[in-house]
Amino acid sequence: MTPFKLQIITPDGVFFDGMTENVIVRTTVGDKGILAHHEPYVAAITISKFKVKIDGEFRYGAISSGVIEVGKDKTVILAQSCEWADEIDVDRAVRAKEIAEERIGHYEKTNDRKNLDIAEFKLKRALNRIDAAKIGK
Amino acid sequence: MASGNMKDIKRRIKSVSSTRQITKAMELVASSKLRKAKQRSENGRPYFEAQYELLAKIASVKKDFNTVFTEPREVRSRLFIVIMGDRGLAGGFNSNIIKAVTAEHANDPEKPKIIAVGRKAVDYFDKHGYELVGKYPYFAEKAKTADCMDIAQVAGDLFAVGEVDEVLLFYTAFVSPLVQTPEHCKLLPINNIGTGTGDDLGLINYDPSPEAVFDRVVPKFLMSMISCAAVESFASEQGARRTAMESATDNADEMISNLSLLYNRARQEKITNEITEIVSGANALN
Numbered sequence: 001m002t003p004f005k006l007q008i009i010t011p012d013g014v015f016f017d018g019m020t021e022n023v024i025v026r027t028t029v030g031d032k033g034i035l036a037h038h039e040p041y042v043a044a045i046t047i048s049k050f051k052v053k054i055d056g057e058f059r060y061g062a063i064s065s066g067v068i069e070v071g072k073d074k075t076v077i078l079a080q081s082c083e084w085a086d087e088i089d090v091d092r093a094v095r096a097k098e099i100a101e102e103r104i105g106h107y108e109k110t111n112d113r114k115n116l117d118i119a120e121f122k123l124k125r126a127l128n129r130i131d132a133a134k135i136g137k
Numbered sequence: 138m139a140s141g142n143m144k145d146i147k148r149r150i151k152s153v154s155s156t157r158q159i160t161k162a163m164e165l166v167a168s169s170k171l172r173k174a175k176q177r178s179e180n181g182r183p184y185f186e187a188q189y190e191l192l193a194k195i196a197s198v199k200k201d202f203n204t205v206f207t208e209p210r211e212v213r214s215r216l217f218i219v220i221m222g223d224r225g226l227a228g229g230f231n232s233n234i235i236k237a238v239t240a241e242h243a244n245d246p247e248k249p250k251i252i253a254v255g256r257k258a259v260d261y262f263d264k265h266g267y268e269l270v271g272k273y274p275y276f277a278e279k280a281k282t283a284d285c286m287d288i289a290q291v292a293g294d295l296f297a298v299g300e301v302d303e304v305l306l307f308y309t310a311f312v313s314p315l316v317q318t319p320e321h322c323k324l325l326p327i328n329n330i331g332t333g334t335g336d337d338l339g340l341i342n343y344d345p346s347p348e349a350v351f352d353r354v355v356p357k358f359l360m361s362m363i364s365c366a367a368v369e370s371f372a373s374e375q376g377a378r379r380t381a382m383e384s385a386t387d388n389a390d391e392m393i394s395n396l397s398l399l400y401n402r403a404r405q406e407k408i409t410n411e412i413t414e415i416v417s418g419a420n421a422l423n
Contacts, residue, residue: 007187009183009184009187010184011180011181011184011185011282011361011364012180012181013180013181013183013184014183028344028345028349028353029344029345032344039342040341040342041343042191042195042341042342042347042350043343043344043350044349044350044353044354065357066357067191067350067353067354069191076191078184078187078188078191078357080282080357081282114287118283118287
């Protein structure tokens with residue numbers, strides 16, 4: 001397959017910058033696979049797993065909300081955070097999941113809508129990470 | 138008389154040199170934090186730039202492109218997001234920002250609403266009768282994504298429901314380790330962004346629609362603007378503190394050397410006095 005240029009950029013820096021043959025991400029309207037010479041395309045990405053084909057092999061990762069922009073000469077993914085599946089700190093994700101669940105449990109007592117939203121977001125992210133780490137193995 | 142004076146001087150030397158130790162330590166801490174903050178602000182830059190480019194691209198797709206975030210409207214009430222430090226002892230860092238804020242709203246009929254970031258900002262704006270819609274003390278050093286998102290959310294919501302008609306962000310730009318200048322920029326409404334003609338860009342396929350993607354990107358864009366500004370302000374604060382502490386240390390050094398001179402002079406005087414006394418005593422005996 002024809003390779004094309006892919007960049008994944010997060011607030012912590014450039015996460016990935018190289019050639020790939022196929023990228024599959026989950027957008028707000030469904031899964032989307034990008035191959036070389038795809039038409040120019042922009043969509044928002046939800047908290048999800050993604051895969052990138054490099055030298056004929058898929059590499060898996062976890063992404064937490066962002067935007068994908070397919071241009072003529074390169075494809076850019078802007079993500080709030082991004083990790084390869086084999087680099088995910090599972091213990092940390094499990095801890096984050098437990099804390100988030102506990103906070104959601106508190107909601108009935110405090111009725112704090114804002115904290116609930118944050119906790120739900122964190123729980124989604126933690127579950128996504130744990131899931132991605134499993135696939136990566 | 139002379140010995141009492143000597144004791145005084147000695148005590149002062151001691152107190153100045155212990156102050157010097159503190160200022161020196163603060164200078165070192167500030168310069169190491171400055172290095173880290175600079176690194177962080179450099180890491181975040183590509184993300185910010187890519188995001189800006191994307192927004193500009195979307196905004197220029199259609200000439201009649203309009204969402205709630207781009208529509209200009211009559212400005213009746215304004216929201217200032219002010220990023221300051223958590224601690225003092227940083228030269229004019231905090232007061233310069235306050236000056237910039239007061240100068241900006243000097244001609245407004247009423248005071249703006251404020252989102253105060255940093256303990257100093259919370260203290261000041263609370264005390265001076267501003268309406269605080271958000272308080273974020275102890276923020277800049279970590280600049281957590283969740284907090285930045287929170288601020289972006291609050292500002293975006295207030296703007297979307299028409300509570301405020303303009304959102305300004307005040308921060309301190311890091312020009313160089315020695316020069317930091319207070320700056321402000323307009324966050325909302327987003328204008329001047331769509332400079333493209335929209336000719337070849339109409340070919341891009343937006344899923345589900347340009348407006349939907351745009352509205353999803355805007356809060357993220359605000360968030361990264363805020364986090365960039367916070368990181369930069371933090372670097373500036375450390376720079377300002379380092380400079381202030383460096384000059385404090387220099388002043389302490391100068392004071393110590395002056396005092397030592399005084400001390401030695403007093404000691405010499407005392408010895409001379411004693412010798413004169415002994416000599417005159419011996420002379421009197423003869």
